[in-house]
Amino acid sequence: MGKAFASHGDLEDKVVSFEKLSNNAYAYTAEGDPNTGVIIGDDAVMVIDTQATPVMAQDVIRRIREVTDKPVKYVLLSHYHAVRVFGASAYQAREILASRDTYDLIVERGEQDKASEIGRFPRLFRNAESIPPGLVWPTMTFKGEMTVNLGNLEVKIQQVGRGHTKGDTIAWLPEQKILFAGDLVEYQSTPYCGDAYFRAWPATLDELSKFKAEKMVPGRGPALKSAAEVRQGLAGTRAFLTDLYGEVNRGVADGKDLKTIYREVYAFMKPRYSDWVIFDHCMPFDVSRAYDEATGFDDPRIWTAERDVEMWRQLEA
Template sequence: MATKAFASSADLGKKEQTLETLADGVYALTAEGDPNVGAIEAEDFLVCFEALATPVAAREWLAQLRARTGKPVRYLVLSHYHAVRVLGASAFDAEVVIAHDTTRALVAERGQQDWESEYGRMPRLFEQPESIPGLTWPTVTFSDSVTIDLGGDRGPLELRHLGRGHTEGDLVAWLPRQGILFAGDLVEAQAALYTGDAFHRDWSTSTLDNIAALGAETLVGGRGAVARGRAAVDAAIAQTRHFLEVMLREVGAVRERGGTLKEAFDATHAALADSYGGWPIFEHCLPFDVSRVWDELSGVERPVIWTAERDREVWDRLQNA
């Protein structure tokens, strides 16, 4: 069997970015399966959603945004703690960096290890890594919800924690007047899921139920194209749920018959590949996903910290065995 290049280390090609206007003053930047980011204009300030992996990468996004608006960034919202989402934060000069309470705790507990892990897995995303000044720390956190008044007739922006999912502390940004949801990595649209730090059973049930109940007309997932219209939004949520349910089913069946982690990986890969194998980061994610599902079904409540060394061990054990 040919050896597979580690994670996304061989994915070095530049991705085409697309800046879309979703409604008056609401923007999303997508990039062929790379992490998505967004921005919302208030009357006299901006709210930015996600920060990318380095300040250099973030400044490139901000340069595109500045072609649409010159308003200062008051709030930078971080959906969760993963390095590719947060380490570009210093470029925004935001007055407030806001995240869930648990996200701050996770940065303290495992932020450095996650940085080293993700840099090894996805080096292309870390444009000029020397520009990163250190870990990103939120300046304001919350437990359930926060509302930002956008002023004028723009309505509110609601930041909500809808349950455990991709991590323990995911949040979403919801514009009820416009029907637009920035879902972070809780939903992907035609992109594979990374679930190495996930709570699969909560995510596949109550958390996705809570997302669906918002009734969004437009959804920006963590990766993939913007879902426009209820049918596309429902399809993105259903795809996310199905991916999770298949992993739980296949890994659970192998565990119940006394099989091995490698057997669980092979069974899950076979069950998912026809539908999802051609989608961004599928091969990259699946070993880490299956490892976490196995742990969760084995009673390991909180995800084991991923390190650069553990990444390689799991990859070699499952993808290159």
């Protein structure tokens, strides 16, 4: 392949935090690695995004067991990406919840996505041999919204719009004003946009802002523990998306090819965002998807391990 994926050089273990946001809500974060949310009711626990492998999920389970012995009855998939779902078997949950759009994406591209992600980011898929054969299939799907009662605690599960994928799902504790946003919101971390809807995502962020959350677990980055930090997370994500898509769109309007646009957009974005986690890893995928959307591919094309290599060679050679 020549130059390796930027993520192949990201081999250093991250420091994990398990923070209490309320008597019911916890955030498992690791310096920009994928986050996991935990909600504890009187009767049961819900885990939001599972980590990439069952072995990695065991660390989440260990920390849950430090604060409760209640069973993990529900796993919620905020979307279909392998790094979020393949730890699911470790929890032995009664139900795996997902939007119907997420289920459809698993059918359409789950196998290809699994191979693609494992090839891109080896550190996040350590102990990949612990992943059971096949895909992670939701046992219960919904359209729009549903409510799950964990015992005197209702969790609102909703799709508020397309963004990171077409199936993005959030969990909301309305009385506590705590929002689990999945990868719709990143904080001090670069949004991965390879399967995104750039034109729709800002409007989805507008919908999230209407919740007026006072705390948030973003998809990556530290937990946001005040309304001001939540606003910063929303604004930062929006700024990255609009800056990148605006520059790509201008390049397309000027008749430039993808490689030229990539180099110019990278140079424009680097002074603004290069200190965000996984910037170099995400940029080729993000610009490729933005270029597709700006040239008429309304829905993301499927990433395969082969397409990853071809794209990286084209843009990073």
